[in-house]
Amino acid sequence: MKDLAENSGPTPDAGPDAPPAIELRGISKAFGPVQANKDISLKVAKGTIHGIIGENGAGKSTLMSILYGFYKADSGEILIDGKPTEIPDSQAAIAAGIGMVFQHFKLVENFSVLENVVLGAEDGALLRPTLSKARKHLTQIAKEYEMNVDPDALIEEIGVGMQQRVEILKSLYRHADILILDEPTGVLTPAEADHLFRILRGLKDEGKTIILITHKLREIMEVTDTVSVMRRGEMTATVKTAETSPEELAELMVGRKVLLRVDKTPATPGKTILKVEDLKVVDEDGVERLKGVSFEVRAGEILGIAGVAGNGQSELLEVLGGMMAGTGRVELNGESIDLTGKHSDGLSRRKRGISHVPEDRQREGLIMDFAAWENVAFGYQYDDSYKSGWLMDNAGIRRDTEGKMERFDVRPPNPQLAAKNFSGGNQQKIVLAREIERNPDLLLVGQPTRGVDIGAIEFIHQSLIQLRDAGKAILLVSVELDEIMGLSDRIAVMFDGRIMGERLPGETTEGELGLLMAGVTDGEGAA
Amino acid sequence: MDVMPKWADVLLVPIISLLLAFAISALVILGIGKDPVEAVKLMVSGAFGSTYGWGYxxxxxxxxxxxxxxxxxxxxxxxxxxxxxxxxxxxxxxxxxxxxxxxxxxxxxxxxxxxxxxxxxxxxxxxxxxxxxxxxxxxxxxxxxxxxxxxxxxxxxxxxxxxxxxxxxxxxxxxxxxxxxxxxxxxxxxxxxxxxxxxxxxxxxxxxxxxxxxxxxxxxxxxxxxxxxxxxxxxxxxxxxxxxxxxxxxxxxxxxxxxxxxxxxxxxxxxxxxxxxxxxxxxxxxxxxxxxxxxxxxxxxxxxxxxxxxxxxxxxxELALWMSIPRELIVVIQGLVILFTGALDNMVRMPIERIFLARRLSAKSGE
Missing domain, CATH: 1.10.3470 (ABC transporter involved in vitamin B12 uptake, BtuC)
Known part of the structure; x- marks a missing residue:
């Protein structure tokens, strides 16, 4: 397949002189004082897969929103197949042959696949004739591109990978020649991602043009023909994928050399810090989210929990962090922890030496309207060093925050600034500074680098390794397999509320973990 | 960054809302054939013109x-x-x-x-x-x-x-x-x-x-x-x-x-x-x-x-007492003040925010 990727030139449909499928000329867009896109020019040849890569806030999504008619560019021109085209709204984008698959699917859960595909493209007042016509058309497209879906299955009953296929079919049903995919693999297992890439290559062979937006270098290298790098609203480079390397792309994205691999020495595990036995959690709706989980984390090691989002990892962190109740047995340093939620909560967990960097920093880890210094005190408001008499020592907390911001390189280092005004990476550094500097025995970390730019990822990973080397136990939950592989000393894979198995990172492959993540256990893993 | 300086948020916005409420109240008073300037004088002197007024x-x-x-x-x-x-x-x-x-x-x-x-x-x-x-x-x-x-x-x-x-x-x-x-x-x-x-x-x-x-x-x-x-x-x-x-x-x-x-x-x-x-x-x-x-x-x-x-x-x-303005109209004025300062806060806030934003941008491009 690699040989195809190098061929970014002519395809059967387009002669060498054919105009590019998409051409952007001098696109600029500002939101208030923020220049989201600066004079962007881009040509995407017909029948190729073009990657757009860049950090959060680099302007990728803004650019695609302009192309899809969500925003109007302040200046610049869009040419589709060489023809200048106005795209004032998404209807116009669809008419121009552009389809978009969003990161968060826009599907009606309790509608069937067929109904979702037709939604918004019905012709006539009566539904029945549209549906029967659509069924034929849909089956034909699905066959043509080898995307098997049952038109009558309900969206809520099919998997995420299948839902994504429905989104792609929706665009094809509307005769899209250009397909834009925004971070399409965020919710997929490695196997599902591979399947998606096969579909994309098939679409390319049929002459479709594909734009793939992602922050994952691996995917860019694997599937694209050409790649454009965006940084701070500007298009900094467009190169042929075959002629570049992940290291070069990372440097172009961040503007400096970046360490892509986590630099660490082998772990020297000490005594058992956390011991979990037969932990079960039933959520508010009566659904069993954890179905008897057992594991140990020792001092000086990182246990990584891999798995596709929604298989109980969140609940595991929440029950250990005191945010929800569970049953079973959990011991910290040999002493049991109350799981009923009646005598303990996040506050008492912290007193016991458990710090928690939650999965969702904006909803849980931080109060977005609070100033940085208030967020540093958040969860530790009863700490003795933060009080003066029966009042809070606000000036003292601000001083402490200044030190933390300096040590964790939070920018800008202004304790008075509200959390919402920091970038994702700096928000995460505030949370980490707060939790790590408490010197906990056990650190619970969920998605430490979600929505964090590459430069900050490096720093965050090193902070975690440092804490490990200081002899602390770390339980890491992440949906990024690369992160789990890079950081963990042991890996446990969760599927459907259970741990499917434990592996050592040096002795396993992404393929093996991917099978475990899909619920295929050792015995039946021959496929 | 916050869009507006703090003083604009806590002082300018409520004061402009208040002025708008008073302006509309003035129109209503005009509409029933009374003199709004006279009414304002009477209200101010009635409430603040004497220690009796202050006391109430x-x-x-x-x-x-x-x-x-x-x-x-x-x-x-x-x-x-x-x-x-x-x-x-x-x-x-x-x-x-x-x-x-x-x-x-x-x-x-x-x-x-x-x-x-x-x-x-x-x-x-x-x-x-x-x-x-x-x-x-x-x-x-x-x-x-x-x-x-x-x-x-x-x-x-x-x-x-x-x-x-x-x-x-x-x-x-x-x-x-x-x-x-x-x-x-x-x-x-x-x-x-x-x-x-x-x-x-x-x-x-x-x-x-x-x-x-x-x-x-x-x-x-x-x-x-x-x-x-x-x-x-x-x-x-x-x-x-x-x-x-x-x-x-x-x-x-x-x-x-x-x-x-x-x-x-x-x-x-x-x-x-x-x-x-x-x-x-x-x-x-x-x-x-x-x-x-x-x-x-x-x-x-x-x-x-x-x-x-x-x-x-x-x-x-005082108005009701001295200007034969019906008591209900006072409730209308109070209602207008509540409406503008409370419920319609954003109506005043948004344009002011935009002015401050534009000023900051022009100050930036002027550098």
């Missing part, structure tokens, strides 16, 4: 400070306490029961006891909706509204059947003993040799209201409980992560809020009427919502907004 303005303002603070405290926990009216009603009952219980020798003894009585009754009346919200999820807006009606009915029952002196035809309690009579501003200022109207009802409660402002400020911004309360108000999910109990915050915040509403009774019941009458709160609980909204839930803002509404009440009464 501050008396009303005292009520509004208590109810405004009550709303503000609950508001910081993102609880919409509409029940100030009922809580102040019950607070009146508490104050009256305390005042009538003993032949009080001196107000210095009666006042602290009455404050405890009023705050306890007010807090108790807020406790039931708070408990229902915290443990049963019954929405506090609905329950506090219902408790306003129940509170009025309780007062009615108590006055008619329990507290009415024998032989009286009036649904009111007996007069409080002379020892429970609070010093008026006239009495207090006389100590310093400052003359002040003897017949105006403003009394020492005004100073207590100002003290309450300071205490509420300390509570919200300097204590750990205030920190937790604000944290819960901004993000419940984050509060749970930090180990802050939502039900504890809901209940304690509502107890404080109800207690502040109940405290209002030392002004209107103990300070002015010196007996408990029907409908003694006269809508001050609802005005408190507007006062808190306009004062941005900050004690200083609440105090200033309370004085503004005190002015509208007193100045409005």
């Amino acid at each position: 303005t501050l008396f009303y303002a005292t009520n509004f400070i208590f109810t405004g603070l009550a709303f503000a405290v609950a508001s910081h926990a993102s609880l919409f306490n509409i029940g100030s009216e009922g809580q102040a009603t019950l607070g009146g009952l508490g104050v009256a029961l305390v005042c009538l219980a003993l032949p009080w020798p001196h107000w210095t003894l009666a006042l602290p006891a009455a404050m405890i009585g009023g705050a306890l009754f007010g807090a108790a009346w807020a406790f039931i909706p708070a408990w229902l919200q915290a443990k049963r999820g019954s929405h506090i807006v609905i329950t506090t509204i219902m408790f306003n009606f129940i509170g009025a009915a309780v007062l009615n029952y108590m006055l008619v059947n329990v507290m009415r002196p024998e032989g009286s035809m009036d649904p009111a309690s007996a007069k409080f003993p002379p020892g429970a009579s609070l010093p008026t501003l006239h009495d207090i200022l006389a100590v310093f040799g400052i003359p002040f109207s003897k017949s105006a009802p403003a009394n020492i409660s005004f100073l207590i209201a100002l003290l309450a402002c300071v205490l509420v400020w300390l509570l919200i911004w300097r204590t750990r409980f205030g920190f937790e309360l604000r944290a819960y108000g901004r993000s419940e999910s984050a509060a749970v992560y930090a180990g802050i109990s939502p039900s504890k915050i809901i209940i304690v915040a509502m107890l404080i809020s109800g207690g502040l509403s109940g405290l209002m009774a030392i002004n209107n019941v103990m300070g002015e009427a010196e007996r408990l009458v029907l409908n003694s709160v006269e809508g001050a609980g609802f005005i408190g919502i507007a006062v808190a909204l306009m004062g941005r839930n900050h004690p200083i803002g609440v105090a200033l907004a309370a004085i503004l509404f005190g002015f509208l009440y007193q100045g409005g009464a």
Whole structure:
């Protein structure tokens, strides 16, 4: 397949002189004082897969929103197949042959696949004739591109990978020649991602043009023909994928050399810090989210929990962090922890030496309207060093925050600034500074680098390794397999509320973990 | 970065809203064939032109400070306490029961006891909706509204059947003993040799209201409980992560809020009427919502907004008296002020934000 990727030139449909499928000329867009896109020019040849890569806030999504008619560019021109085209709204984008698959699917859960595909493209007042016509058309497209879906299955009953296929079919049903995919693999297992890439290559062979937006270098290298790098609203480079390397792309994205691999020495595990036995959690709706989980984390090691989002990892962190109740047995340093939620909560967990960097920093880890210094005190408001008499020592907390911001390189280092005004990476550094500097025995970390730019990822990973080397136990939950592989000393894979198995990172492959993540256990893993 | 400097947020926006409300009020006055300039003069001189006017303005303002603070405290926990009216009603009952219980020798003894009585009754009346919200999820807006009606009915029952002196035809309690009579501003200022109207009802409660402002400020911004309360108000999910109990915050915040509403009774019941009458709160609980909204839930803002509404009440009464402007029109003016400063806040805020943004951009490009 690699040989195809190098061929970014002519395809059967387009002669060498054919105009590019998409051409952007001098696109600029500002939101208030923020220049989201600066004079962007881009040509995407017909029948190729073009990657757009860049950090959060680099302007990728803004650019695609302009192309899809969500925003109007302040200046610049869009040419589709060489023809200048106005795209004032998404209807116009669809008419121009552009389809978009969003990161968060826009599907009606309790509608069937067929109904979702037709939604918004019905012709006539009566539904029945549209549906029967659509069924034929849909089956034909699905066959043509080898995307098997049952038109009558309900969206809520099919998997995420299948839902994504429905989104792609929706665009094809509307005769899209250009397909834009925004971070399409965020919710997929490695196997599902591979399947998606096969579909994309098939679409390319049929002459479709594909734009793939992602922050994952691996995917860019694997599937694209050409790649454009965006940084701070500007298009900094467009190169042929075959002629570049992940290291070069990372440097172009961040503007400096970046360490892509986590630099660490082998772990020297000490005594058992956390011991979990037969932990079960039933959520508010009566659904069993954890179905008897057992594991140990020792001092000086990182246990990584891999798995596709929604298989109980969140609940595991929440029950250990005191945010929800569970049953079973959990011991910290040999002493049991109350799981009923009646005598303990996040506050008492912290007193016991458990710090928690939650999965969702904006909803849980931080109060977005609070100033940085208030967020540093958040969860530790009863700490003795933060009080003066029966009042809070606000000036003292601000001083402490200044030190933390300096040590964790939070920018800008202004304790008075509200959390919402920091970038994702700096928000995460505030949370980490707060939790790590408490010197906990056990650190619970969920998605430490979600929505964090590459430069900050490096720093965050090193902070975690440092804490490990200081002899602390770390339980890491992440949906990024690369992160789990890079950081963990042991890996446990969760599927459907259970741990499917434990592996050592040096002795396993992404393929093996991917099978475990899909619920295929050792015995039946021959496929 | 915040779009606007702080002074624009706390001063410019409310002042422009107020001017707009007054402008429309002026049009309405013109529409019924009266002279708005004359009306303004009359309102200002009626409310601020004499110590008598001041005495009434501050008396009303005292009520509004208590109810405004009550709303503000609950508001910081993102609880919409509409029940100030009922809580102040019950607070009146508490104050009256305390005042009538003993032949009080001196107000210095009666006042602290009455404050405890009023705050306890007010807090108790807020406790039931708070408990229902915290443990049963019954929405506090609905329950506090219902408790306003129940509170009025309780007062009615108590006055008619329990507290009415024998032989009286009036649904009111007996007069409080002379020892429970609070010093008026006239009495207090006389100590310093400052003359002040003897017949105006403003009394020492005004100073207590100002003290309450300071205490509420300390509570919200300097204590750990205030920190937790604000944290819960901004993000419940984050509060749970930090180990802050939502039900504890809901209940304690509502107890404080109800207690502040109940405290209002030392002004209107103990300070002015010196007996408990029907409908003694006269809508001050609802005005408190507007006062808190306009004062941005900050004690200083609440105090200033309370004085503004005190002015509208007193100045409005003067208008009705001297200009044959119907009493209902005063309600229209007050309504317009509430509408513009509270409900239509964003209408004024957005354009001002845009102006500041444009100015900053042009300043940037000029560099």
